[in-house]
Amino acid sequence: MHDDYTPRYLTYLIARLYEQIEDKSTIEILTKYLDYTEDEAKEALKNVEKPELFACDDRIGAALLSAEESGALLSIIFSPIVSANVIEKKWLANFATKISNKIGAVPPKDQDFSKPGLAIKALEDSRYQLNEELLREMFANLIASGVDKQKNEYITPRYATVLSQLGADDAKFLEELYEEDYPLFPASRIRYSNLRGDSYIEEPEIYLCNKNSEIKEVPQATISVLQSLGIIQLKEGQYINETSFNKKYALLKSFLISKSNDSEKNKNLYLRIIPSEIVLTAFGASLFQCIF
Incomplete structure (x- = not known):
């Protein structure tokens, strides 16, 4: 042959x-x-x-x-x-x-x-x-x-x-991101600060809102893995200023305020909601074309 x-x-x-x-x-x-x-x-x-x-x-x-x-x-x-x-x-x-x-x-x-x-x-x-x-x-x-x-x-x-390098949870997260109308998730977390604003405590949990308006906790280990591989990027403090995403940020804000009110922690501190976005990188977009 x-x-x-x-x-x-x-x-x-x-x-x-x-x-x-x-x-x-x-x-x-x-x-x-x-x-x-x-x-x-x-x-x-x-x-x-x-x-x-x-x-x-x-x-x-x-x-x-x-x-x-x-x-x-x-x-x-x-x-x-x-x-x-x-x-x-x-x-x-x-x-x-x-x-x-x-x-x-x-x-x-x-x-x-x-x-x-x-x-x-x-x-x-x-x-x-x-x-x-x-x-x-x-x-x-x-x-x-x-x-x-x-x-x-x-x-x-x-x-x-x-x-x-992906685990089952990492792959599932990518599949959920692929199924979104746009390759990104609006996300938010809670931050508490004193009245002077010169010190703060940040809650470790980040939550996202998907295209079905479902709010889910972001798996921190998965985000760490996917960022290290160059597939996604978590941009904290950034806000997607579009009408469809404004509604999702409002849902996240309402959810997190309710979550804070149900907690006995940090009652004497000022509450802020920190918006974020989880976005697909250029490499991630190229990878998605080949694996989905």
């Missing part, structure tokens, strides 16, 4: 695999999908060169179109953790089906398998996330985006790395 490809393309492909995954998995991929002998695969890795840009369809990319072939490829990459019972085989099978269905949904004229490293990197980074349905969905969408010429020009391995 590998004799059907030019030496230049094979150099490119092997170098990309070498960059992204461990040698053992690369050898298995070369022997299964490109008919290398094990010795030939090992020799190719010894002589690996830095890849130059190259566009060509490849066997690995095409394998992802088939649930059966995709499952076989995943079995190679995931074999250590499947053997260790870190993930269940049913999750792996579900993931393979998602990938093949989503890639199959990309119009043939837009399918571009010239970047196998992106798919391999996403598969590698998804290994410990497959027990969560939403994260399986996100990774499958990212892999499909990587073979879609309408989306893959600006995708880098960072996208998969970021997904690998």
Whole structure:
């Protein structure tokens, strides 16, 4: 099979695999999908060169179109953790089906398998996330985006790395943000100050108001993770001055005043409501196009 490809393309492909995954998995991929002998695969890795840009369809990319072939490829990459019972085989099978269905949904004229490293990197980074349905969905969408010429020009391995850092709560928060009419949440918190205003106590809880006018406490750990990854930004003291958001800030203010009145704390201090906004960054917007 590998004799059907030019030496230049094979150099490119092997170098990309070498960059992204461990040698053992690369050898298995070369022997299964490109008919290398094990010795030939090992020799190719010894002589690996830095890849130059190259566009060509490849066997690995095409394998992802088939649930059966995709499952076989995943079995190679995931074999250590499947053997260790870190993930269940049913999750792996579900993931393979998602990938093949989503890639199959990309119009043939837009399918571009010239970047196998992106798919391999996403598969590698998804290994410990497959027990969560939403994260399986996100990774499958990212892999499909990587073979879609309408989306893959600006995708880098960072996208998969970021997904690998998310927990279930982080992924759910991003999904809720994606479902908003605009990629932002109005938010507020309570601040108490003395009458002179030269000292204050700030409540740690921040609350947001979504498109359904539901008020929810912002998960602080999730905000910290998503900010550190560059996906969102919490802008405290900033106010979205638009009619639809004014109503939400009013709801937040009413809720927080009521919450304060029900508390016995800080009764002798002056109450202020500090408006905020939780917004999607430019990187977050680009990521959303690939995972939703």
